[in-house]
Amino acid sequence: MVLIRDLVIQGGQMLLVLLLAPLFTGFVRKMKARLLRRRGPPLIQPYRDLTRLMRKEVVLADSASWLFRVIPYLVFAATWVAAALVPTFRTGLLFSWSADLIAIIALLGSARFFLALAGLDVGTSFGGIGSSREVMIASLAEPAMIMVVFTLALIAGSTQLSTVAEFMGSPQVGLRVSLALALIGLGMVAIAENGRIPIDNPATHLELTMVHEAMVLEYSGRHLALIELSTSLKLILYVSLIACLFAPWGIESAHAAWPTLAVGVAAYVGKLAVGGFLLAFFETSIAKMRVFRVPEFLGMALMLGLLATLLRFVTRSF
Amino acid sequence: MTLTIILAGVAFLLALAPLAVAVGRSAAATRLVYGASAVVAAISLAAALAHLLGAAPPQNMTLPLGLPWLGAHLRLDALSAFFLVVVDLGALSASLFAIGHGEHEEAPQSVLPFYPAFLAAMTLVVLADDAFTFLSAWEFMSLTSWALVMSHHRVADNLRAGYVYLVMASFGTLALLLGFGLLAGADGLYTFAQMRAAHPSATLGALALILALIGAGSKAGIVPLHVWLPLAHPAAPSQVSALMSGVMTKVAVYGFVRIVFDLSGDPAWWWSIVVLLFAGMTTVMGVLYALMHHDLKRLLAYHTVENIGIIFIGLGLALAFKAHGMLFAAALALTAALLHAFNHSLFKSLLFFGAGAVLSATGERDMEHLGGLIHRMPQTAFVFLVGCAAISALPPLNGFVSEWLTFQAILLSPQLPPWGLKLLVPAVGALLALSAALAAACFVKAYGITFLGRARTRAAAGAAETDSYSLAAMLLLASLCLIAGILPGLFIDALAPVSSALIGARMPVQIGAQWLSIVPIAASRSSYDGLLVFLFMAASGMLAAFAIHRLASDRLRRAPAWDCGYPDTSPATQYTAMSFAQPIRRVFGTFVFRARESGEMPPPGDMRPARLTVELHDLIWDFLYAPLVAGIGEAADRLNHLQFLTIRQFLTLVFCALVVLLLVLAVWS
Numbered sequence: 002m003v004l005i006r007d008l009v010i011q012g013g014q015m016l017l018v019l020l021l022a023p024l025f026t027g028f029v030r031k032m033k034a035r036l037l038r039r040r041g042p043p044l045i046q047p048y049r050d051l052t053r054l055m056r057k058e059v060v061l062a063d064s065a066s067w068l069f070r071v072i073p074y075l076v077f078a079a080t081w082v083a084a085a086l087v088p089t090f091r092t093g094l095l096f097s098w099s100a101d102l103i104a105i106i107a108l109l110g111s112a113r114f115f116l117a118l119a120g121l122d123v124g125t126s127f128g129g130i131g132s133s134r135e136v137m138i139a140s141l142a143e144p145a146m147i148m149v150v151f152t153l154a155l156i157a158g159s160t161q162l163s164t165v166a167e168f169m170g171s172p173q174v175g176l177r178v179s180l181a182l183a184l185i186g187l188g189m190v191a192i193a194e195n196g197r198i199p200i201d202n203p204a205t206h207l208e209l210t211m212v213h214e215a216m217v218l219e220y221s222g223r224h225l226a227l228i229e230l231s232t233s234l235k236l237i238l239y240v241s242l243i244a245c246l247f248a249p250w251g252i253e254s255a256h257a258a259w260p261t262l263a264v265g266v267a268a269y270v271g272k273l274a275v276g277g278f279l280l281a282f283f284e285t286s287i288a289k290m291r292v293f294r295v296p297e298f299l300g301m302a303l304m305l306g307l308l309a310t311l312l313r314f315v316t317r318s319f
Numbered sequence: 320m321t322l323t324i325i326l327a328g329v330a331f332l333l334a335l336a337p338l339a340v341a342v343g344r345s346a347a348a349t350r351l352v353y354g355a356s357a358v359v360a361a362i363s364l365a366a367a368l369a370h371l372l373g374a375a376p377p378q379n380m381t382l383p384l385g386l387p388w389l390g391a392h393l394r395l396d397a398l399s400a401f402f403l404v405v406v407d408l409g410a411l412s413a414s415l416f417a418i419g420h421g422e423h424e425e426a427p428q429s430v431l432p433f434y435p436a437f438l439a440a441m442t443l444v445v446l447a448d449d450a451f452t453f454l455s456a457w458e459f460m461s462l463t464s465w466a467l468v469m470s471h472h473r474v475a476d477n478l479r480a481g482y483v484y485l486v487m488a489s490f491g492t493l494a495l496l497l498g499f500g501l502l503a504g505a506d507g508l509y510t511f512a513q514m515r516a517a518h519p520s521a522t523l524g525a526l527a528l529i530l531a532l533i534g535a536g537s538k539a540g541i542v543p544l545h546v547w548l549p550l551a552h553p554a555a556p557s558q559v560s561a562l563m564s565g566v567m568t569k570v571a572v573y574g575f576v577r578i579v580f581d582l583s584g585d586p587a588w589w590w591s592i593v594v595l596l597f598a599g600m601t602t603v604m605g606v607l608y609a610l611m612h613h614d615l616k617r618l619l620a621y622h623t624v625e626n627i628g629i630i631f632i633g634l635g636l637a638l639a640f641k642a643h644g645m646l647f648a649a650a651l652a653l654t655a656a657l658l659h660a661f662n663h664s665l666f667k668s669l670l671f672f673g674a675g676a677v678l679s680a681t682g683e684r685d686m687e688h689l690g691g692l693i694h695r696m697p698q699t700a701f702v703f704l705v706g707c708a709a710i711s712a713l714p715p716l717n718g719f720v721s722e723w724l725t726f727q728a729i730l731l732s733p734q735l736p737p738w739g740l741k742l743l744v745p746a747v748g749a750l751l752a753l754s755a756a757l758a759a760a761c762f763v764k765a766y767g768i769t770f771l772g773r774a775r776t777r778a779a780a781g782a783a784e785t786d787s788y789s790l791a792a793m794l795l796l797a798s799l800c801l802i803a804g805i806l807p808g809l810f811i812d813a814l815a816p817v818s819s820a821l822i823g824a825r826m827p828v829q830i831g832a833q834w835l836s837i838v839p840i841a842a843s844r845s846s847y848d849g850l851l852v853f854l855f856m857a858a859s860g861m862l863a864a865f866a867i868h869r870l871a872s873d874r875l876r877r878a879p880a881w882d883c884g885y886p887d888t889s890p891a892t893q894y895t896a897m898s899f900a901q902p903i904r905r906v907f908g909t910f911v912f913r914a915r916e917s918g919e920m921p922p923p924g925d926m927r928p929a930r931l932t933v934e935l936h937d938l939i940w941d942f943l944y945a946p947l948v949a950g951i952g953e954a955a956d957r958l959n960h961l962q963f964l965t966i967r968q969f970l971t972l973v974f975c976a977l978v979v980l981l982l983v984l985a986v987w988s
Contacts, residue, residue: 055867058874062881064773066693068704078860082852096855099836099848103726104714108852111713114759121767121894124690125882129894132767136760137902143759144752147726151748154730160845219881223871227863296906303749310745314733 007095010262014094015085017266018241022084022233023047025240025273030204032281047233051226059222062123069122073220073227076112080231083108084238088166088245090265091253097163102150105162106143109194109238112231113139120216131215134292138200138212141299142193145186148306152183153246155313162245170249178319182309184247189302191239193295195232198284200295203232212292240276241269248272322378322395324366325403325442328359332439336432343428349421352431356438357414363442364407371400374816379448386451392510394448397816398581401657402445402573405664408799409566410438412792416672417558419788423679429470430556437463437562441570449510450499454492457574461488461538464567467559468551480550487547491537495574498530502582514582524583528590531578532597538571540624541631542601543939548624549608553616553684557675560616564623565668569660572630579638580653580821588642588737594635595740599747602628602754604939607911610761610903611935613686613896615674618765619667622710625754626663629725630656632747636728637822639735639744646824648731651839654814654826655724661810662717662803666709669796673703676785676793677769681778686765686896691774695782698790700770705797707766709804711759715853717803720837722755723847727839757903764899773890805849808837897933904933912936 027047034041061070083105088094100108113135120132154160156179157168168174193200196213205211217228245252251268253261290298312319335355342348369375377396385391395403417434424430440463443456465488469481501523502514519527537544552563579586605625609618633656640649676699677692678684693700709716729748732740774780784790803810808829815825832838836848880886887893908914915934921927964972 055871058872058876060876060878060881063877063879064691065880066700066771067697068693068700068771074860074863075856077863078856081859081863082855085855096851098842098846099834099851099855100714101845101847103723104719104847104852107712107714107719107723110711110756110759111708114708114711114713114763117763118767118771121763121899122693122771123880123882124772124890124893125880126887126892126894127882129899132763133894133899133902136763137906140753140756140760140903141906143756144749147752147755148745148749151730151745154845155733159843160727160730161843164843218883221881222874223867226871227867292902293905307745307749310748311742314741314745315738 004095010091011085011095014089014091015081017089018084018087018234018237019081019230021270021273022230022237023051025237025277026233028274028277029236029281032278033285036281036285047229051230054221054226054229055223057222059224061221062125062219064122064124065219066122069119069219070224072115072119072122073224073231075115077227077231077234079108079112079115080234080238083112084234084241086162087238087241088163088252089241090269091262092163092166092170092245093254094163098161101160102154102162102165103147103160106146106150109235110139110143112235116216116228119220123219125219127215127218131212131218134212135216138193138295138299141296141303142190145299145302145306146190146194148303148310149183149187149190152179152306152309152313155310156180166245166249166252167254169246170252170254179309179312180247182305182312184243186302186305186309187243187246189298189305191243192283193299193302195236195239197280199287199290200298202289237273240273240280244269244272244276320378321366321370321375322380322393322446325363325395325446326380326382326393328363329439329442331359332356332435332442335435336439339431339435340428343431348431349424349427350418352435353414353417353421356435357411357418360407360410360414360438364404364411367395367400367403367407370395371397371404371813371816385455389449389451389509391452392448392512393446393452394511395446397820398573398576399445401661401814401817402569403442405569405661406438406441406445406566409562409664409668410441412668412672412796413558413562413566415795416561416675416789416792417556419786420558420672420675420679421556422786424556426470429472430467430559433463433466433470434559437467437559441566444570445573448512450503450514451509453574454496454499457495458492460567460570461492464551464555464559464563468555470556470559471554474554476550477554480547480554484547484551487537487544491534491544493534494530494537495534498527498534498578501527501530502578511577511582519582519584521584521587524585525587525590527583528579528586529593531575531583532594535571535575535578536597536631539568539575539627539631540601540605541597541627542604542624543943545601545605545624546940546944549612549617549620552620552623553614557616557671557678560620560675561668561671564620564671565664568623568627569664572627572634572660576634576821579634580641586638586642588639588735588740591635591639591642592739592743594631594638595743595747598628598631598635599750600628601625601631603750603757604911606754606757606761607907610757610764610900611908611912611914613768614684615677615686615689615765615769616671616684618686618761619670619674622758622761623663623667625758626659626667626710628754629722629751630659630663632656632751633659633725633728635747636725636732636744639732639740640728641822643735645731645734646822647826647840648728648734649822650818650824650826651724651731652728653818653822654811655721655728657814657817658724658807658810659721662709662721662800665796665799665803666706666718669702669706669793669800670710672789672793672796673699673706676789677782680782680785681776683776683778686768688776689769689774689779690772690890690893691770691779692782693770695774695780696770696784699785699793702790702793702797703770704766705800707762709800711762712755713759715801715804715849715856717800717807720804720807720847720849722751724839725751727845730845731840760903764896768894768896768899772893775890775893801853805853806835807847807849808832808835811837908935911938913938
């Protein structure tokens with residue numbers, strides 16, 4: 002019985018993030034438009050885009066290989082599995098123990114590895130520019146993320162995301178300098194990993210500054226739909242991650258009864274709304290930076306993470 | 320019994336070498352030598368596996384060879400059984416690969432005799448139980464591999480590679496010789512059993528550690544002693560490159576572990592600082608070098624340097640934990656290091672086989688002349704992709720497991736009291752994370768430029784799939800990469816006797832954990848389940864494919880590439896390896912390699928092409944080796960005068976030397 006309940010909740014969590022992901026992307030777009038005093042597309046526009054892309058035929062480049070056609074599924078699978086392991090409305094997910102925080106980062110790393118390969122597959126210069134910049138950004142963002150994870154793991158005594166989230170919700174955490182550094186570092190990494198302003202602009206095309214969009218330029222039809230969905234999933238994953246680690250209020254513990262789960266879901270949706278608004282606000286208030294300023298930005302995130310970890314190594318009270 | 324079987328195999332291999340000299344030029348010789356080597360390796364592998372998995376007690380044997388009246392001592396214990404598995408698995412796959420790949424060899428008579436001798440030498444190093452046998456086998460291993468590096472000796476680069484290798488190998492053996500001399504002490508206890516029982520003092524142990532780090536580290540490729548490795552490994556035939564990178568570096572790791580963990584007594588905490596400093600530097604420098612190169616085999620050789628750094632990070636942590644009596648953490652760190660050694664031998668051999676297959680299909684090692692091979696060599700492309708994903712530490716493959724265990728060991732280290740370690744270990748953790756991300760970037764480059772895109776030359780466009788023996792060898796290793804990734808608990812449990820023998824503790828039994836997950840310390844702390852991650856990924860990928868198949872349009876049309884409406888007709892406009900690495904070169908290379916780019920744009924109307932020149936400096940060579948070489952040259956020039964003295968001057972010289980020596984003797988006593 003307990004197993005069935007846990008299975009249902011794990012499945013529900015997977016479906017929830019999958020269904021909410023396009024809505025969240027639409028919400029951020031809407032917020033950005035409203036902040037610019039535009040009306041903006043309706044909230045459900047991303048769903049419409051996805052279904053339209055699904056219905057269209059795939060136009061595949063002559064030089065594309067079988068790998069190019071497999072990669073959207075691989076990227077989607079890796080991102081979805083990673084997103085399924087981040088607690089949203091309830092900790093103690095059934096399969097939480099199968100991959101810890103380091104493994105979640107590595108899963109996202111797999112998705113990026115294959116997407117960067119897709120950028121090189123057709124053999125165009127735009128794909129190459131996107132891939133080479135993406136791996137440059139990742140080569141700094143990933144260690145920064147690992148350092149943030151180290152900090153959290155050393156505070157909570159575990160790399161298990163459910164355990165960490167439960168610990169962060171308990172009163173023994175308190176305010177810590179290392180946590181503040183980790184939060185800033187994680188925020189910077191999240192912005193870079195999701196290709197948001199000031200690192201990359203998700204709304205642009207045909208610019209020499211683009212990164213993610215250049216990599217997926219040759220995709221069309223159902224392949225593009227999967228890639229777009231994975232991008233949305235990744236965004237909601239990072240917001241859920243920050244929410245469950247640094248705003249663990251309202252997240253239900255593993256033993257919660259059915260009715261209180263509704264509270265958890267409501268709290269989660271509320272946190273998404275706040276997160277989406279903050280993201281939109283940040284993006285509209287800052288200008289996109291040149292590509293070669295990005296290492297400075299991410300280098301700072303790495304240094305913050307390293308500093309936070311060092312603090313945890315040197316003393317237990319910060 | 321087990322030891323006898325393995326030694327019979329060694330004797331057979333040693334007998335095969337002169338036979339290969341005799342029949343080396345005949346057509347069937349390639350199949351004969353490699354086939355026989357594969358059979359011997361398979362038998363020896365089975366014996367070593369039986370010993371390791373059965374947790375059998377150590378077996379000793381003394382052969383009436385070597386030093387008169389003393390004999391050669393041999394021993395098969397858990398540590399040597401584990402490294403025998405690595406050696407024999409590498410030898411088996413390399414021999415299988417070479418049955419097919421060896422057909423392309425232009426001068427088989429200069430490869431075949433040395434190949435079985437090289438395999439025998441590596442086995443003997445791992446089995447040796449006294450300093451004399453160890454050093455003889457070590458030198459034999461160096462010389463046979465040197466001969467294999469020189470098998471294409473008419474290529475000018477190979478001559479230099481062989482020369483640098485020979486110098487570095489002798490230097491390394493010298494360091495090991497001195498190290499064993501220290502451990503043997505004044506009484507000349509030259510067997511390992513006597514050294515172990517002697518419990519050397521802290522100073523002696525520390526000196527032995529440093530000499531072992533120099534001696535074994537130069538063979539393994541620790542920065543700054545790595546200079547020979549990226550020259551020599553790619554110069555050899557591909558099956559030998561795989562053996563040198565995948566297996567011989569592990570034999571060097573074995574030498575280090577044997578001396579430091581087994582023979583040098585109880586470690587002091589600061590030993591780990593030395594090891595961790597060099598290991599951290601090795602990890603990042605190895606991958607940065609690899610990113611700057613576009614010769615496929617040289618890139619792989621530099622990645623060996625990186626992975627050796629990761630292994631030594633684990634070993635350094637194990638030393639620190641052992642010195643502080645945290646035995647379970649030490650067992651975790653040691654297991655992580657040894658598992659990474661095993662994993663690296665799998666995927667590095669696989670990748671070198673792939674590079675060899677590409678080399679024989681196109682005649683090219685330079686990635687800038689390749690491209691689009693996934694269309695021409697689909698099976699090679701697939702297994703090479705598995706190798707790339709494994710070495711980039713992507714779940715659910717094996718590279719991730721051992722790096723994950725190393726991270727878990729790092730997370731245990733705040734409990735170490737010394738301040739030096741408290742500051743160093745987080746920095747090493749950051750370097751490890753950085754190198755993991757850079758390795759993924761480097762293999763996107765290696766795979767993307769070599770196998771994806773459009774063919775850049777006619778050779779790449781005309782490539783054909785490689786032979787079935789080579790494919791079988793690669794497929795064997797690729798499936799082992801997957802198995803070790805999804806069932807890591809089996810491999811961790813197999814390593815338990817090794818850590819019990821060296822540390823006195825072992826990791827918890829993994830096989831009983833739910834769903835075959837691995838739990839290094841406790842389930843509440845951290846766990847990872849490669850099998851479930853693999854199943855989840857497969858399930859969600861198939862679910863997505865099924866849903867798309869049912870709901871979405873399945874129409875597909877081939878068309879020219881879109882490329883923002885301006886498709887390039889020439890394959891030369893694709894990204895190259897150099898341009899792919901340009902952002903990373905700009906971020907890291909300006910500091911590490913003093914990279915400079917200078918563009919030369921001809922004025923309008925001038926028909927000359929525009930040129931972009933990239934300047935890179937290998938600072939380690941420039942500041943460490945170049946002055947050394949210059950100094951030795953200078954000294955040799957000065958001393959050259961001594962050759963042209965008159966007989967009177969020579970006699971005076973001899974007389975003076977005699978007087979000085981006698982004086983020294985008088986003062987000394």
